[in-house]
Amino acid sequence: MVSKIAPWSFVLNAVVVFSAGAAPASSAPAENAHVAKPTGAAPTVHALLALEKQAHEAYVKGDGKFFDSLLGDKFVEQRGGIRVSKADVVKHISGVKCEVNAGWALTEPQLLKIDNDAYVLTYVSNMQGSCAESGKTEKMPSPVRAATVWIRNGGRWQVVFHGENPIVDPSAPLAIDKKAEVGNDVHTAANIGSAHKVTSDPITDALLVVDNAVEDGWMRHDAEKIKAETAKDIAFVDIYGTFSADKSATVKAWTSTLCEVSGYKITNGVGTSVSPTVGILTLTGAYTGTCGGQDIGELKVFVNEVYMKVDGVWKWVFGFNSLT
Numbered sequence: 001m002v003s004k005i006a007p008w009s010f011v012l013n014a015v016v017v018f019s020a021g022a023a024p025a026s027s028a029p030a031e032n033a034h035v036a037k038p039t040g041a042a043p044t045v046h047a048l049l050a051l052e053k054q055a056h057e058a059y060v061k062g063d064g065k066f067f068d069s070l071l072g073d074k075f076v077e078q079r080g081g082i083r084v085s086k087a088d089v090v091k092h093i094s095g096v097k098c099e100v101n102a103g104w105a106l107t108e109p110q111l112l113k114i115d116n117d118a119y120v121l122t123y124v125s126n127m128q129g130s131c132a133e134s135g136k137t138e139k140m141p142s143p144v145r146a147a148t149v150w151i152r153n154g155g156r157w158q159v160v161f162h163g164e165n166p167i168v169d170p171s172a173p174l175a176i177d178k179k180a181e182v183g184n185d186v187h188t189a190a191n192i193g194s195a196h197k198v199t200s201d202p203i204t205d206a207l208l209v210v211d212n213a214v215e216d217g218w219m220r221h222d223a224e225k226i227k228a229e230t231a232k233d234i235a236f237v238d239i240y241g242t243f244s245a246d247k248s249a250t251v252k253a254w255t256s257t258l259c260e261v262s263g264y265k266i267t268n269g270v271g272t273s274v275s276p277t278v279g280i281l282t283l284t285g286a287y288t289g290t291c292g293g294q295d296i297g298e299l300k301v302f303v304n305e306v307y308m309k310v311d312g313v314w315k316w317v318f319g320f321n322s323l324t
Helices: 045-060 064-070 086-093 204-219 223-229 247-254
Strands: 076-079 082-085 097-100 106-115 118-125 129-133 136-139 144-153 156-166 230-237 259-275 278-291 299-310 313-322
Touching: 045 064, 045 097, 045 106, 045 118, 045 144, 045 156, 064 086, 076 156, 076 278, 076 299, 082 086, 106 230, 106 299, 106 313, 118 230, 144 259, 144 313, 156 299, 156 313, 204 223, 204 259, 204 278, 204 299, 204 313, 223 230, 223 247, 230 247
Parallel strands: 230 313
Antiparallel strands: 076 082, 097 129, 106 118, 118 144, 129 136, 144 156, 259 278, 278 299, 299 313
16 A cells, blocks of 8 residues: 655665655745755745755756755654665665656645744645666655655755655555564664664653653543643644644544554664754654554554754654654
8 A cells, every 4th residue: 555665755775756846936046946045034835845846856857966955964764664864865866767747736735833943844745657766666656745854054944854655544454564573662772773874862862751751642542641742833744644733633633543552662763963952753663453443463653753842851843654
């Protein structure tokens, strides 16, 4: 059900696809459009959506140099349990060639403010086509829900995370990896996978403590616990590509009966400081119970979470969960 290819997402040993989408035209030249004056002004949803379009157009051309400038040095994304960096993405983009259909669009944009210098943009892309890398061609999933974390770096906006999920019916059968290894039920920075060399920042353990509390609140449908561990404004993209745009919607989704989880185990927790007040945590979760009315066995979910520091305390602010 879920393709191995995820537009605007990097998948190790698979095709990398940055799906393009229509957006309001930018008055600046495309090659320099992502460079903004250091005014400190808040970005608009349309301005960031235009940057997304330029990035996607550069991707289908295999323009790795564009992404070397666009991606922040702290860029990170987890796909299939593998954390990939800016260098990984830039290297692979340079070898990608795509054929895409005309008439694609980016729709339903939503902008979540983390702080004055960090925002999350979510949207839907209906792009269709195929991309090839290393002699392998695969079809793009469509439509997909995309999310990008933008950070102001001096005088420009840069990307530090991007993910996309196919939008599917929660009642449809899931592509469940029955052979998923659950691993140890450990929330520590030392519990890092060896498949791809990564380095965790000192914030890792602190973020994992918050994640554990939020996961427990979700599992128990405990709205008050979820509210206490999360920021004032939050959002979430689930494994079905469903988007919860604010705190009320997210808490409602997490306390619904869609998923009845009886237990979970976390491995490969790694935190990255993308600014003094913003951190990204990636981890792998193995969950037992039911979702969408079906037994999920030991469902392996690849979790990407954004945290913000509020009065010296880390709070969960945005999450993107994926099966691939």
